[in-house]
Amino acid sequence: MDGKAHQKVSQQVVGTYKRRTPRSQEHDRKAREYLPGGDTRSTLFFGPYPTYMRRGRGCRLYDWDGNEYLDFLGNYTSLIHGHAHPALIEAARVQLEAGTIFGAPSEIQYLHARHLCQRIPSLQSVRYCNSGSEATQFAFRCARAFTGKNSILKMDGGYHGTTDAAEVNLFPDLKSEGLPNKHVETGVPPSAMEDVLVAPFNDLAAIESLMASNLDRLAAVVVEPIMGAAGLVNPGPGFLEGLRELADRFGVLLIFDEVITFRLSRGGFQALSGVTPDLTALGKIIGGGLPVGAFGGRREVMGVFNPDNPSHVNHGGTFNGNNVTMGAGLAALELYDQAAVDRLNALGDRLREGFYQAAAEAGVAISLSGRGSILNLHWGSSAPVNARESFLGRIGSGDLLRLLHLEMLNQGVHSAPRGMFILSTPMTETEVDQAAGAFGRSLAVLRPYLEEDLPQLLLK
Numbered sequence: 371m372d373g374k375a376h377q378k379v380s381q382q383v384v385g386t387y388k389r390r391t392p393r394s395q396e397h398d399r400k401a402r403e404y405l406p407g408g409d410t411r412s413t414l415f416f417g418p419y420p421t422y423m424r425r426g427r428g429c430r431l432y433d434w435d436g437n438e439y440l441d442f443l444g445n446y447t448s449l450i451h452g453h454a455h456p457a458l459i460e461a462a463r464v465q466l467e468a469g470t471i472f473g474a475p476s477e478i479q480y481l482h483a484r485h486l487c488q489r490i491p492s493l494q495s496v497r498y499c500n501s502g503s504e505a506t507q508f509a510f511r512c513a514r515a516f517t518g519k520n521s522i523l524k525m526d527g528g529y530h531g532t533t534d535a536a537e538v539n540l541f542p543d544l545k546s547e548g549l550p551n552k553h554v555e556t557g558v559p560p561s562a563m564e565d566v567l568v569a570p571f572n573d574l575a576a577i578e579s580l581m582a583s584n585l586d587r588l589a590a591v592v593v594e595p596i597m598g599a600a601g602l603v604n605p606g607p608g609f610l611e612g613l614r615e616l617a618d619r620f621g622v623l624l625i626f627d628e629v630i631t632f633r634l635s636r637g638g639f640q641a642l643s644g645v646t647p648d649l650t651a652l653g654k655i656i657g658g659g660l661p662v663g664a665f666g667g668r669r670e671v672m673g674v675f676n677p678d679n680p681s682h683v684n685h686g687g688t689f690n691g692n693n694v695t696m697g698a699g700l701a702a703l704e705l706y707d708q709a710a711v712d713r714l715n716a717l718g719d720r721l722r723e724g725f726y727q728a729a730a731e732a733g734v735a736i737s738l739s740g741r742g743s744i745l746n747l748h749w750g751s752s753a754p755v756n757a758r759e760s761f762l763g764r765i766g767s768g769d770l771l772r773l774l775h776l777e778m779l780n781q782g783v784h785s786a787p788r789g790m791f792i793l794s795t796p797m798t799e800t801e802v803d804q805a806a807g808a809f810g811r812s813l814a815v816l817r818p819y820l821e822e823d824l825p826q827l828l829l830k
Contacts, residue, residue, distance in 0.1 A: 375822035383773050386780045393434035397422040416787045426453030428796035439784040442791045447630050448654035452796040458658045461701035462694050471692040479691040482700045490637050491646045496666035498691035502629035502653030503531025505663035509649045513590035513623045515674040515683045523567040523591040526550040527757020529599035534562040542757035571756040574612040581620045590623035595639035598630045600757035602740035610645040629653040634742045636708045658698025715742030717802050718793050724806025732813035733829045747789035749827050777815050781808035
């Protein structure tokens with residue numbers, strides 16, 4: 371049962387939020403008349419109501435009540451150059467004025483594809499779609515067509531979008547030790563589980579066992595090099611290398627979902643790790659802030675989509691590779707060169723240091739997972755090694771994540787309710803230090819709740 375301290379802190383934090391954002395509350399009331407829950411993205415929902423933003427510029431957002439926020443969310447990692455970057459606006463404008471899409475091939479599409487192939491080790495051939503969900507869906511279809519087998523092995527709690535197969539164990543199995551039991555989300559047919567195998571992240575022994583016992587039907591294993599929605603859980607030493615070895619030994623394809631991790635180096639996490647997958651799914655930053663997805667890999671594997679082949683895999687989409695997205699995306703990629711990558715990752719390391727220092731001064735035990743310009747807060751001194759540990763940690767921390775998220779908004783920092791913080795290139799040391807200061811002040815507000823209900827999370 372929540373104690374008096376929790377009630378008092380919650381009332382203080384929520385009360386401050388409501389006083390700051392009355393116009394957001396009114397927008398939310400109106401939106402609920404036409405949209406289930408008030409929006410069209412479940413991810414954006416939080417109580418008592420979400421903040422409605424009016425405009426963005428650089429790394430700052432401004433809500434309908436005139437409050438200013440440092441944007442440490444970046445539309446869930448997609449806005450690598452922040453909001454309304456002049457070069458991206460100009461690149462999109464050029465394409466808009468020439469025509470958004472022609473129902474015919476365009477030069478800008480293969481120029482974008484050439485850029486991706488030149489910087490990502492696994493890519494020799496690419497196809498486009500309109501979201502990361504589509505990218506992983508067609509990577510799965512590609513693997514099935516190439517191998518002639520139907521099953522995909524994924525990690526428990528791994529996020530690969532919202533298609534039926536991807537939503538098998540979208541949230542981890544919290545009850546089972548060892549191999550997870552499979553389950554699907556509401557609205558997903560149980561039949562989706564038939565061709566999906568599930569293993570814990572960072573558990574090569576479990577993955578090897580599943581591969582060995584399912585060779586007759588296993589097409590590919592898919593993995594986020596760093597688990598995203600599960601809490602930016604890092605791969606352990608040798609894990610990705612071990613996946614590559616197992617895939618080679620058992621003759622299955624290895625798929626990297628780099629929708630989030632591509633930003634961590636010029637060539638993605640595969641370039642950092644030295645592990646080259648057979649297929650890679652991409653999205654988010656490659657579209658310059660516009661809807662995008664892409665998937666690619668070895669030319670022989672991607673050849674299943676070549677219409678010159680009478681038995682090719684059909685892949686359509688009215689807005690696939692549209693000129694505006696390709697133009698803005700190419701401009702974003704060209705701006706995000708190795709120097710920009712290195713600077714942003716260094717700023718991420720500075721934010722980590724600032725958060726750890728603030729937590730130490732507040733006497734609170736935390737750990738930070740992720741790498742470079744992406745980081746995720748976990749309560750307690752040990753970072754999780756898989757999605758199950760991450761979610762159990764969230765449950766064990768009571769109401770802390772919700773209250774921290776709201777109080778950081780009160781302090782002028784926009785971030786993910788799950789404790790994820792994302793950097794963008796308009797940021798400098800000033801913004802990073804401001805966020806660390808806001809984190810420290812937020813912990814001071816939450817301290818009475820920790821002392822009364824969660825003393826195990828205080829430093830001894």
